[in-house]
Amino acid sequence: MPRSVRVRSELISEVKSALLRNGYVRQTDLAEYLQISQSTISSFLNGRPVDYLNFLEICRALGLEWQKLADLKLESEKDELPSSITRTILENNKETQETSSSHFCLEHPSGQVPLDSAFYIKRSPxxxxxxxxxxxxxxxxxxxxxxxxxxxxxxxxxxxxxxxxxxxxxxxxxxxxxxxxxxxxxxxxxxxxxxxxxxxxxxxxxxxxxxxxxxxxxxxxxxxxxxxxxxxxxxxxxxxxxxxxxxxxxxxxxxxxxxxxxxxxxxxxxxxxxxxxxxxxxxxxxxxxxxxxxxxxxxxxxxxxxLTEFNSKQTLDLAQRHQLDWSKTDVEKLMALVGGHPFLVRLTLYHIANMDVTLTQILQNATSSSSIYADHLRHQSIILKQQPELLEAMRNVVHNNFAKLSTVDKFKLHSIGLVKLYGDDIEARCNLYHEYLQIYL
Structure with a gap:
């Protein structure tokens, strides 16, 4: 079974015309509809290899017959796509979505978001x-x-x-x-x-x-x-x-x-x-x-x-990708605590989707040693402890004593993500940090 398939070179122009014919003005429009990367769409349209599941999904969206377009000689001239996969991809959208949800898999937020992750939120444009x-x-x-x-x-x-x-x-x-x-x-x-x-x-x-x-x-x-x-x-x-x-x-x-x-x-x-x-x-x-x-x-x-923080629309989108039936009110409650901080938002949604804790419990227990944020907050405090000048600078931020802050300290605190800068003004990045640091400091 080939891992990659590409459009036959003599049919590339036909494929490109199908993009506009189906109402996709830009490649990014199709990418957003299918929730796959724009680079994959570009590769498909230019006859470069793409994953065979993506190939079939793009063909379905463009109303094209994959059997007519596919060059299957990339890895094996004898291999053919299994009919079971073909049927699954070519069925209607509802059935495809049901198939995808059955394979839903949570992803703990740590480091770089994988290229194929369903939890990467675009900040267009x-x-x-x-x-x-x-x-x-x-x-x-x-x-x-x-x-x-x-x-x-x-x-x-x-x-x-x-x-x-x-x-x-x-x-x-x-x-x-x-x-x-x-x-x-x-x-x-x-x-x-x-x-x-x-x-x-x-x-x-x-x-x-x-x-x-x-x-x-x-x-x-x-x-x-x-x-x-x-x-x-x-x-x-x-x-x-x-x-x-x-x-x-x-x-x-x-x-x-x-x-x-x-x-x-x-x-x-x-x-x-x-x-x-x-x-x-x-x-x-x-x-x-x-x-x-x-x-x-x-x-x-x-x-x-x-890069800015997530807005409420992006936060709600991410909650839905975690299969949480959230309202705008739920989003507002979370953002009142952590703002739109991408890591903290993802961390929260992961634990709620994993049924470790509820949003109500998080809001009531945000800065305690048993909180889902405890390790993150402890790491931030260690950074401050290792740099006494930043520790003192953050103490001044919490107590609104901005006069004692040097430009370098402001930028370093901003670099590690603890504060927001508004011209000459500075404040803790979110209420979670402010409440925790009031206790820690």
Missing amino acids: IEERCYEQIHKPGALIRIKAPRQMGKTSLLARIIEQANYQGDSTTVLDFQLAAQDIFRNLDKFLRWFCASVSLSLNIPNKLNDYWDLAEIVGSSMACKAYFEEYLLPTINKPLTLGLDEVDKVFEYPEIYRDFFGLLRALHEEGKRREIWKKLRLVIVHSTEIYVPLDINQSPFNVGLSVE
Whole structure:
């Protein structure tokens, strides 16, 4: 049984015309109707392989006969789709939905939301703008949001989109780099180049290029490594995701030159063909509180994306995906406690759907040691305890003593997700945090 199926090349134009004929003006309209990724729809329409269940579902939505369209020679010329699966997918919508609900499976919220998750909530038009941008030569996308707001999940979907369009892709998470890596710029840039090589499965040839560092500096050696070796070797666009770049802010001996280098590489993409192949996605948790020359910063160019909290409509949608029969009143009660914080909303809905607890019990017991939030709140308090200056800053927030807060402290508290910033004003991100910290502090 083949895992993937694609549209026969001679029928691609017929498939594309069926999109408009069935009332789907954009690919994203069909993707939203079927609750599958836009990149899967794009692959289907352009004759690239897609999962056979998705293939059959898209054909049904477009009123097309899958047997006529399918090229089944991807993995086995002898395999055929089982008739039982065919019948299931081609039946009417009601029966399909009943089949899906029988396979409903909860998903504990932890880290990145999987690419195939039914619990990923789009924050349109953010996704669509990112997918459009990453298609452009020399693209640069900046994603900003506090911890646990969905940055890495969005990054993963941008990377998936880049994969579908044929790019080489890789993601570097700066939080995973050893402390010693940040000792000086030379060591850091060697790690940077070597990590990209390793993730792309390309032999490390740093020594062939790093002799230049003694003469022209490490930044130029890094640039030469990409320009003369990495990009020509892969011979196709490279989409490079840089996650948690805030880590670099802590090292003055590194951040100016590194961020200046990223800006320079982006500018090169406007002039030279080789650098048009590099597409950057930079992810960070807070405002840029380190001094950077406006002409050497990558944080004021490209597409800027700021992830916000879920609104009430999105929260209700997520509750329904957890098969909870919630009203707007239920949503309002939850949001009065945790706002639209994506992680806290998902955590709440998971435990209620799993019948661990009721919404009423949660509201009555939110900050206790037996609460579903206890581990999360304890983790936040540990972060504060490890950084006494932030502990004191948060105490000032809780007691409305904003005069004692430095700009750096404000941004760091925002980065870990404990506060909201409104210009010069600041407050606890949600009532749950405010109530807990009043006790803890």
